[in-house]
Amino acid sequence: MRKSLAFAAVSLLLVSVGAHAQGKPAEEEKPPVFEKAFLEDPANIEMGKQVWQQQCRHCHGASAYPGKAPKLVPGRMDADFIYDRVTYGFRKMPGWKEVFSQQQRMAVAAYIKSHEFSP
Ligand code: HEC
Numbered sequence: 001m002r003k004s005l006a007f008a009a010v011s012l013l014l015v016s017v018g019a020h021a022q023g024k025p026a027e028e029e030k031p032p033v034f035e036k037a038f039l040e041d042p043a044n045i046e047m048g049k050q051v052w053q054q055q056c057r058h059c060h061g062a063s064a065y066p067g068k069a070p071k072l073v074p075g076r077m078d079a080d081f082i083y084d085r086v087t088y089g090f091r092k093m094p095g096w097k098e099v100f101s102q103q104q105r106m107a108v109a110a111y112i113k114s115h116e117f118s119p
Pocket of ligand 1: 051052054059073077085086093096108
């Protein structure tokens with residue numbers, strides 16, 4: 001009896017940890033510092049463009065279904081904010097921490113802030 005109770009408690013814990021894994025800051029990953037050199041590096045911008053085209057455009061892009069997601073206004077957001085939304089998500093915006101590496105998530109922020117960004 002005791003044993004099964006303990007087991008139930010552990011599995012409950014695991015389930016809730018799993019459910020909250022998205023949207024919670026991860027201890028092991030430090031928030032990035034966006035240096036000018038990173039933001040302007042064409043290799044990063046190119047990497048970010050790939051991420052954008054694969055996973056962001058169909059919700060945020062110019063040809064996305066109206067109302068699916070807000071059109072991004074890069075002038076009103078800094079790279080840290082974009083990175084935060086991409087990593088952890090927010091309300092109906094999914095988080096991508098488990099999908100993209102930190103470098104890719106930083107790169108998509110660099111792309112959105114770059115002159116090359118085209119929604
Ligand atoms: C399933 C659709 C969907 C996908 C895919 C998606 N987003 Fe979002 N995103 C949203 C929604 C919906 C919001 C608005 C969330 C809110 O504020 O309630 C949002 C908000 C944002 C915001 C904040 C905008 C603002 O003005 O506050 C940023 C930045 C953003 N998304 C970037 C991205 C990037 C970069 C990707 C690709 C890695 C991406 N999103 C993929 C749906 C999506």
